[in-house]
Amino acid sequence: MAPKKSLWDFMSEVKLVVKPHSRHFHILCLIFLYPVCLSLLLSPTISNLFDYFFIKNSSSLLPPQTINPTFLLYSLFLSLFSNCGIITIIYSVFHFSHNQPVNLPSTIKSISTSFLPLLATTIVSQLIFFFISLFYGLLFILLIHGAKLFHLTVLPHSSPFILGFLILLPIIVVQTYLEVNWILASVIVVVESCWGMEPLRRSAKLIKGMKGVALSCIFFYGFSGLIMVLNLLYLTRGHDGFTESWFAAVLKWVLILLGSYTQAIIMFSRIALITVLYIYCKANNVEIAEEFGKEYVSLPFHDDGKVSQIV
Template sequence: MTPKKSLWNFISESQLILKAHARHFHILSLIFLYPLSLSLLLFPTISNLFDYFFTQNSPSLLPPQTINPIFLLYSLFLLVSSNCGIITIIYSVFHFSHDEPVNLLSAIKSISTSFLPLLATSIVSQLIFFFISFFYGLLLILLIHGAKLFHLTLLPHSSPFIIGFLIALPMIVVQTYLEVNWILASVIVVVESCWGIKPLRRSAKLIKGMKGVALSCIFLYGFLGLIVIWNLLYLTRGQDGFTESWFAAGLKWVLILLFCYTQTIVMLAKIAVTTVLYIYCKANNVEIVEEFGKEYVSLPFHDDGKVSQVV
């Protein structure tokens, strides 16, 4: 069994892989992850333009209460781009870590075999969380009506914000618990070619003993992503291209593009760390020994940062 490692060890080892094949991961990020980051910023503008040109000027084009087709296209784009990015990066990190040759073509080809299984697994995980939320909502309704029936006051003299937070807190805890247990599911789908409930159960099994690292990973990259998004919202708040000078508008857009690229790097790093964590968890469960007939000592890196075989 391998010695316990901290999140920083996984970050360092994943960065060795990313730096050793920087061009490969840079191209994959620009193809799949950067447009994803940029779309989060551009969607409100595109949606507003669609409403202005097609609904206000020509209200007969869309019937009332019709779902905005731009929103549907945007959701489809998010789904395809995010899943393709996850698949290609996981595939590349895993095979590079075992010193197996990978090129852009082989990485992109992996999408054809893993996209539908990953989509199915995501749907299963969302359905599980939906039913948990549904039953929690029913329980909450029964609790409120029961309190009214017996003339009880829940959380007297509390502000609506505190009440809302206390109501949402159990679901936040449940969601965090599920994310920690299922953090390896996407890697398992790509590497082990399984889907549905199986990768979720397998992830929960492999991550035992490493849940602290998984929780730290979720909080760290979630916090970094939140900072980037907050700065993007700050830059775009009150933006008016007609009243700003060309220099101020140009500088603002340069900063926006840089922040979008930073968000891309954060997403890339999280996927890479998760993949390295999966490799470690497999070794910790003595599965590398069973598969390769070799003794696992450490993640496959030389001191000079080059990737080597698992030994």
């Protein structure tokens, strides 16, 4: 059994896998993740343009209560490109870590076999969380009405923000718990060719003993991505190229483009680290040894950077 490792150890191992194939991974980031990150930042601008050119000038064609078509197209775009990015990065990291040859065409080809299973698994996980949230909401409503019936005070008199946080706290805890247990599900879908509840159960089984690393991964990359997005959204807020000087407009666009790529790298690093974590968890559960035998070359487990072998 391999020794337990921290989040920083896994980051170092990701670098050892990615560095020899940096060009391959940069291409994947530019094709799939970069458009997603850029569109997230430009979504307010795109929505405003749609409102101006279509809704304002064609109110007879689109009633006020009609669902904004850009939202549907944007959701489809995000789902398509983000899932393709997840699949290709997982496929590449997994095979490169086993010293197996991978090229761009074979990586793109992996999308055809894993896209629908990954989408189905994502829908299943979101439905589970939705029904848990719905049950909690109904239970909370019954509690409030029951308290009113018996003239009891359920919530203390305090700030609305504190009350809102206390109400949402159980949902946040449940969501974090599920994310920790299901963090390997996307890798399992791509690598083990399964979908639905099976990847969720497999992930909960494999991640045992490594939940601390999984939780650190969620908070570290989540916080880093949030800070980056908020700063870049501040740049795009109220963007008006007609009233700004050309220098300010060019500088803002340069920062947006560079920031979007940085955000794509953060997304890529998280996906790659989860893939490495999956390999480690399988090795820790003595599953890789059974599947690959001596041909499997594990990720480095030594501080000197040498690659060890699991047999």
